[in-house]
Amino acid sequence: MDYATAAFCSKFPILPNLHRLSAGHSRISSALQPSRVAFVGVEMPWSKVLVFNDPAQYATSVRSAEIQIFPTTKGDFRAELTQVTLNELWMQRFAECLPRVHRGTISPGRQVYTFLTNEQPEVHSRGRLLSLGEMCVHDYDVQHVKTSGDYRFGGVSLRPEALATTWRALVGSEFNPHKGARFIRPNSGLMSRFLNLHAIAGGLAKSAPDLFTQPEVAHAIEQHLLHALINCLADCEASNIGTGLLRHGIILGRFEEYLEANPNTPLHLSEVCAAIGVAERTLRAACEEHLGMGPIRYLTLRRMHLVRHALRQAAPDAKTVTQVATAHGFCELGRFAVAYRQMFDESPIATLRKTPDSWQEKVSRPLKLVS
DSSP states (O other): OOHHHHHHHHHOTTSOOTTSOOHHHHHHHHHHHHHHHHOTTOOOOEEEEEEESOHHHHHHHOTTEEEEEEEOSSSOOOEEEEEEEOSSOEEEEEEEOSOEEEEEEEOTTOEEEEEEOSOOSOEEETTEEEOTTOEEEOOSSOEEEEESSOEEEEEEEEOHHHHHHHHHHHHSSOSOOSTTOSEEEEOHHHHHHHHHHHHHHHHHHHHOGGGGGSHHHHHHHHHHHHHHHHHHHHSEEEEOOOHHHHHHHHHHHHHHHHHHHOTTSOOOHHHHHHHHTOOHHHHHHHHHHHHSSOHHHHHHHHHHHHHHHHHHHSOTTTOOHHHHHHHTTOOOHHHHHHHHHHHHSSOHHHHHHSOGGGGEEEEOOOOOOOO
């Protein structure tokens, strides 16, 4: 065992004897080995930690999903994103400082599970209160998450075929444990162990990222996480979303599609409802349930943040505030400027004049081992 592996073992005794994996872990390894040969897209292990103060740049850095994030209160947005990619398993940890809403879809080709990592202010996912100890089982529909304060959560993902192979190796049956459930609550002891392992791996990405380049260490971390994940999936209570929440989620999906298709058009609620085929009362109820606000406020919030991101990315000598604002449906420029300053504590022209490089800070803490 090399020095890096020995240091890892001594610091994190929860993962002992990396050179002698348990029989269960060996079954995972042998079961996955053929897929590593057959699927050339499997990545080598790596990790990184990123810090953002632009929610749009933060959103584009999230793996396995396409999301848009819109803070709902004034203040300086800041987020930290920790990513660890192992041979088959991808994991991420998120920390944000402002209440916000997001809309997103999961990218095809990955089975994604997300979860809160500690106690925190209320979080609603798909219109439903989410609690510590639950997992969200993501499909590929549009979904919304609303937070009410600092937000700490994590995620893991696998290719569906790798997940099915691992499940067969450990459970001995075909993988279909949730039967369409969007939320599961694993056995509390199993979930606690999984959360602990996830936190340890995230901590290593910050303090000792070079360990992930050690094949034995990366392999052991992946096997333990996979084993803990499968245990959680195999021993859990599943719950489906009520028909009302599902229907409202579908309506919000149509609402989002309409907003995407009409980015520079001033929109009126009656026109929007007619276009997507729902009553105003129904759309208001769906928005309040999933977003915590009415449709017009969400439309304005969404467009304001899209304008802000466009101004941050634009070159001052190539774009004007008027061009950017009108491209996002703001025609009354005086009112727009007042509302923009109220929301972001600076004028649109001040945002435009800042350099794009000032909005993202990458953090890298390579480990230096001294023998």
